[in-house]
Amino acid sequence: MASNSELEEPMNPHTERAPDAGSRPRYYEVFARKDSTDALTHIGSVEAPNDDLAEIRAWYVYDQHRWREMCVVPTEAIVTVRPRPGDVIRIKAV
């Protein structure tokens, strides 16, 4: 254990930072609704190394309301139905 003389010294933010969690960053879309009559609405996105941290980061970053429900979805799990404007539609010739 550290001695009492070290008690007033918090971790040095320049040398004792969180490990680099972004070796394989994942992106998550955040959805929420204020009450049960609202539709679940896209409110933003977060980057996180795993589902647990995505959940927590979304909860604390998007805390502008007392949400009744919030969920995160890995961006890579979203299946695009209609392409965004500018995306090239590739139709396989038959």
Next chain:
Amino acid sequence: MAFSANDDLLCVADTKLVLGNWFAECVMNGRSLPDFAAMLGMCTASYGQTRAIYQHLSPGRDAYAQMERGRGPDAISSMELLDVPPQNWEDLVLTAYLSEQATWAMMSSLLDDPDRAVSAIARKVGEEAYFHLKYATGWFQVIRSEDESSERLMEALARRLPLAVDWFGHPDGDTADVAEASTSERSRTQRFLRNVAQDLERVGLQLPDLSQPLDRGEWDSSRRRRSDLPDGLFEIIRFKDPVYAH
């Protein structure tokens, strides 16, 4: 040895006060904006729990002021686990996790308390503990993916876990033998250790050996401590005089 319910609540409140200050002090050790937001969120949630319990224990303005600002380091009942600051990120995550698990083991036994104010506080603590614990277990997964980081986590666990267990108390004041504790204390300790073991198991870790008793002075059952809060830490956590805030 009898434990007072109000003493126990104060132990939780003071522990949350110190834990909130840990988060406030370590915000800049994070690496990203979402981490800063999460740590500040956990900081304010911890302060909120502290103040809710203080208000319950000391209704009235004067009593509350005495509770919040009128106590010295010899009257603060926080966990000794938090006396020594985090040595690195792994130590911070692990120690915050152990504090949350331990306080939740205590508060969860009050969920059905006949005093509705107490049961409501316990429920609120539980709701917030869910997020605080998940933050830690999320980081455990990241830490376990790196060898050096994993080693630091295990070192912190070996150093901190005995202090967390010590918080739950001992029947004769000087033994760390969990088996000798009273039934409710043993139940809380076992629930705490079971939860910690399960979370560690998910990332491939095991509980360290806890057979070595702590030899650190006489146990004070009302504060669940063996020594006074260190002066340096008290200067960080004490509520400053409001006049200086303007």
